[in-house]
Amino acid sequence: MAYFLRIYNRKRGRYLQIVDSFHNKEKNRTDHKSFKSLGYESDLIASGITDPVSYYKSYVENLNKERNDSKALKVSSTPVIKNLGFFLLKALIDKLNISGTIKILALKRDFQFDLETLIRQLIYSRVICPCSKSKTADVVFPYLYNSTKISSDQVYDGVEFLGHNYKKYIELFNVSYSNLYGRKTDTVYFDCTNYYFEIDLAKDDKQKGPSKENKKSPIIGQALLLDANQVPIGMEMFPGNESEKPYIRKLVDDMKSRYKAFGKTIQVADKGLNCAANIVTALKNKDGYVFSKSVHGKNLSSTEKKWVLNEKDYIVINDIDGNPSYKIKECIDTFSYKLDGQTYLVKEKRVVSYNYDLAKKQIAEINKQVSKASELSTAKAAHKEEYGDSVKYVNFDGDISLNLDKIKEDISLAGYNLIVTSELDKSAQEIYDIYHGLWRIEESFRITKSYLDARPVYLRSKYSIYGHFLICYLSLFLLRVLELNIFKNELNVNDLVNFMRNYTISLGSNNTYTNNSIDSKAMQIIKQKLNINYLDNLFLSKKDIEMVYQIKL
DSSP states (O other): OOEEEEEEEETTEEEEEEEEEEEETTTTEEEEEEEEEEEEHHHHHHTTOSOHHHHHHHHHHHHHHHHHHHHHHTTOSSOSEEEOTTHHHHHHHHHHTOHHHHHHHGGGSOOSSOHHHHHHHHHHHHHHSOOOHHHIIIIIHHHBTTOOOOOHHHHHHHHHHHHHTHHHHHHHHHHHHHHHHOOOOSEEEEEEEEEEBSOSSOBTTBBOOOOTTOOOSOEEEEEEEEOTTOOEEEEEEEETTSOSTTHHHHHHHHHHHHHTOOSOOEEEEOGGGOOHHHHHHHHHTTOEEEEEEOOSGGGSOHHHHHHHHOOTTOEEEEOTTSOEEEEEEEEEEEEEEEETTEEEEEEEEEEEEEEHHHHHHHHHHHHHHHHHHHHHHHTTOOOGGGGGGGGGGEEOSSSOEEOHHHHHHHHHHTTEEEEEESOTTSOHHHHHHHHGGGHHHHHHHHHHHTTTOOOSBOOOSHHHHHHHHHHHHHHHHHHHHIIIIISTTSSOHHHHHHHHHHOEEEEOGGGEEEEOOOOOHHHHHHHHHTTOTTTTOSEEEHHHHHHHHTOOO
């Protein structure tokens, strides 16, 4: 059976979902179940995915390949085929030179295994074939070339140990990275997500909250911080029922204290993090901010809405074909924020943009919702649950009727996005470009949840869960460094992961190995970049294999 992309034409627009087909033994037929709800096409485009249908069709192809690879791994716990593709991760960890510090950190426990080897093999396995900790130990570890045997009990012990001090390991990798490449923290990108658990009752940090997947299970929150080059610099886990808003302050403070980043930092985040506490704290710390602000409802005053809709001063930006892509304008004024009973007057720049394509999609979605609301209100449907998302366009005071003022306002504001910033000296275009760098952090969450298979989480212990997410974070961190620092964006994470999973070898006669990998663009770039002329040869000697395994970056 296989995954496939299903597209629903709903009133709000095209809705994308990944569906899993399976054989129903009871009914002796092929049935389908939802694997992952992706969201509306317009929302995905707004998040930075230019062509969501093509993007997720490719993603589904990778899912099916991973499923087939995973099935192949189940055939034997001592596979003849070995994966060597992780040599890129190994070479980068070697370059970071973290061995000595990990040995010191491991002294607290008398482990019967090497902690650094465990960390390495967990990272390799998370990228090559993500699965449960027991299957990782029993099946994936033996699949790795030249791996060390570590039992599943040792894996669980090691992961829990790592979870107790997960921030120290993040700091270790970060400091090593900074020593090699430097860190730019004049701008940082921040966002939060959450992960669900296959349990019913909340416990410890696993609490009921607003799940990103609309699950009813307990969740745990994750805050992620990227530096100006969009390499991960910090992560914090928090209970699923807590607000994410304070964690941008916590992570920025933690970053500055751990890495001696005492200069000004511009914090970039979406509207969910835009609040008086974050703005006032940033200014008190002599930092800056670039936050989005909703243009709908009570979030914006009538004066600001009039300014947004006023055509005066807008500058139209064309695409490469000369067609209007978006328009943009700015203003500077003083705005008030209330915090802890005090009113703060803040001089801010406001940048508003209008995206022509997004406006068309949003208006089409609004019209579909209005049509649904109209049909239900005509039928006198009294229960708000029946209206779904269209409920916002219905008045329930007295006779059920359409909220014409709300419909008119939403149509007039379709396509607009407002950014508020402390950076008065930067142009509207500079602010616009800085803010739209947030797509990289959204992509980081997608990588963690898809390629690294970080959810659902089956672990129960609080610190085992933290250890699990530490391995996911370090895997993401290393993939980003390979993408941005080693291959200079010539290869993306998708290319790198596919190459690593594909590059396998099998031992033949006369101590010669057969290269089972399929040639690809990534193969040729890696071959040329690292000067491994024999990387795509059919037959590889033991010396060839060891040279690949020990390659230096």
